Amino acid sequence: MRLTGATFFDIAAQDPWAVCSPAPASILPRILPGADHLISYHVLTAGRCFARIVGKEAIPVEAGEVVVFTKSDPHIMSSTPDLRADPPTADVLDIAAASQTPFPINYVKDGTMSARLVCGYLACDALPFNPLLEALPPVIKAGDVKGDGGWLGQFIKLAVSEVAEKRAGSETVLTKLSELMFVDVLRRYVESLPPQHTGWLAGLRDPHLSKALALIHDRPAHSWTLEALAKESALSRTVLAERFTRLVGMPPMHYLAKWRMQIASELLSAGNSNVASIAADIGYESEAAFSRAFKKMIGVPPSAWRLGIRTASGFGSEASETEGGPEGR
Incomplete structure (x- = not known):
């Protein structure tokens, strides 16, 4: 932040x-x-x-x-x-x-x-x-x-x-x-925080989940899969998915998709990069695929967000949870 x-x-x-x-x-x-x-x-x-x-x-x-x-x-x-x-x-x-x-x-x-x-x-x-x-x-x-x-x-x-x-x-x-x-x-x-606390901060305290979160935050453009994150975090796919969802509140691939859009929104607001370069920076192979995913998750296209148009309607409700991130990369 x-x-x-x-x-x-x-x-x-x-x-x-x-x-x-x-x-x-x-x-x-x-x-x-x-x-x-x-x-x-x-x-x-x-x-x-x-x-x-x-x-x-x-x-x-x-x-x-x-x-x-x-x-x-x-x-x-x-x-x-x-x-x-x-x-x-x-x-x-x-x-x-x-x-x-x-x-x-x-x-x-x-x-x-x-x-x-x-x-x-x-x-x-x-x-x-x-x-x-x-x-x-x-x-x-x-x-x-x-x-x-x-x-x-x-x-x-x-x-x-x-x-x-x-x-x-x-x-x-x-x-x-x-x-x-x-x-x-x-x-x-x-x-x-008590040991039984759940949420994003509890995820940071967990040594395995904190590793997974750090990987997502540091390398958002990487073609992450659940298996790759689990291997880097020293957990099985099943354990990572269950623990991540229980503590953080959403599956790892859903979190990755949201984090990519957060980075994209900041870059769009800064106004220093074009949409194509922003798409590449967060792991999309084409500007069109990124624009579709951004509008699907955020509710407005990237061009509208850059102009200051904001909406929270539907944000996150349709994020893809498939391995590798948003659909159509």
Whole structure:
């Protein structure tokens, strides 16, 4: 999954306080144009607070912890669990987008600051197929309030330093740090999953399935068969098919077909390659065969996707599960 990060707000607050997330449609065009999915994160560098998706139970957050909202759900950060807030207005977002980030917001009036947060966003493509996003829960909290010697703890220390000193290039540093922070949060989440957990992340934890997934991801244009994947993964065809389907949620050849279309959609959106070369890059012998398969799986032809026309209707429902990938290669 390709990420683009932006560290956007530096919030100093005094009890009682509450802030509401902007709607993705209002923030994406201003800071991360062209992306179709927004992940929000909030790093609490001092004090304590609560985080909650609107309408859901609040989660306590301590200094040294980060909360990541993975599904673009509207959410509130506040000093107590039940406080409400309105999202920032369009003019505030315009001013923030035109300023050096992180944009400071001061909710301290005449008392002592009770909490400080660094808030930002990560953008990625959710369509047509993003198995990681589909596997994540709506909210992930990570960190160590007693002091963390790992990467996440180092990120928080560096973020505090960059925000305070505002040195040249700090905006770029914070952006890259936020992308690495997200990777570390994901690692911690995967490590915390129970042994009986199923899904794409469970597949990554399985040494045999992780090998099969890596082969598909690294060599999507290869003429993979179930037998070839099984041999490389040190499993029999039957065991690979059964375990892959049970943990990942679809047969290996179905996953391969979807992954090829995900790569194709990214290349089409980038606009730097023609359809024929994209077809070859993902293992199709002809542009016509690729175009038929793309429209069958995605719902629109490659030319429409390149123009920004999106639809999820029927995606994946007719993907070929025959060995070697999509029909008519």
